[in-house]
Amino acid sequence: MAGHRTRTTLAACAALSLAALAGAATAPPGNAAAGERTVAVARKAPLPVLVDCFDKARVRPADFVLACGDGNSRLVSLHWSQWNARKAVGRGVNVVNDCKPYCAAGTFRSYPVRVRLDRPASWTKHPGVPHYTRLTLVYPDGRPAGYRPVVTYQLWN
Incomplete structure (x- = not known):
């Protein structure tokens, strides 16, 4: 039982770590009364040097x-x-x-x-x-x- 809980915890931590590394691609959902929205985060290309x-x-x-x-x-x-x-x-x-x-x-x-x-x-x-x-x-x-x-x-x- 403890082994199953440890594996589940490790899997959840790994998934959260991957999500953090990848970066959030959307904003959290807006107020339900205002309607759900998803906002894409645009990565700005670096300027030439x-x-x-x-x-x-x-x-x-x-x-x-x-x-x-x-x-x-x-x-x-x-x-x-x-x-x-x-x-x-x-x-x-x-x-x-x-x-x-x-x-x-x-x-x-x-x-x-x-x-x-x-x-x-x-x-x-x-x-x-x-x-x-x-x-x-x-x-x-x-x-x-x-x-x-x-x-x-x-x-x-």
């Missing part, structure tokens, strides 16, 4: 290094007007070393830039996390020597 040089996932970062090897090009003072599942749009400043006469003795120059991130895909390091795979810079006023008015980079995974 921007993966930096150190494999750190960031959402709406204030800065971003473009030249990971030497730091000679970076985005600073970033302000994002949009960041959603398809794209991110913002403005900032691209600080670029002119490398004249050579990079160690060069001067960092600042250029206003419009930034767009898009083409989200699953991040290899964390497959459940989407990350933007393309970054586009638009230079509305001056731009670094040798740069086009619009520059597009494929981002690392």
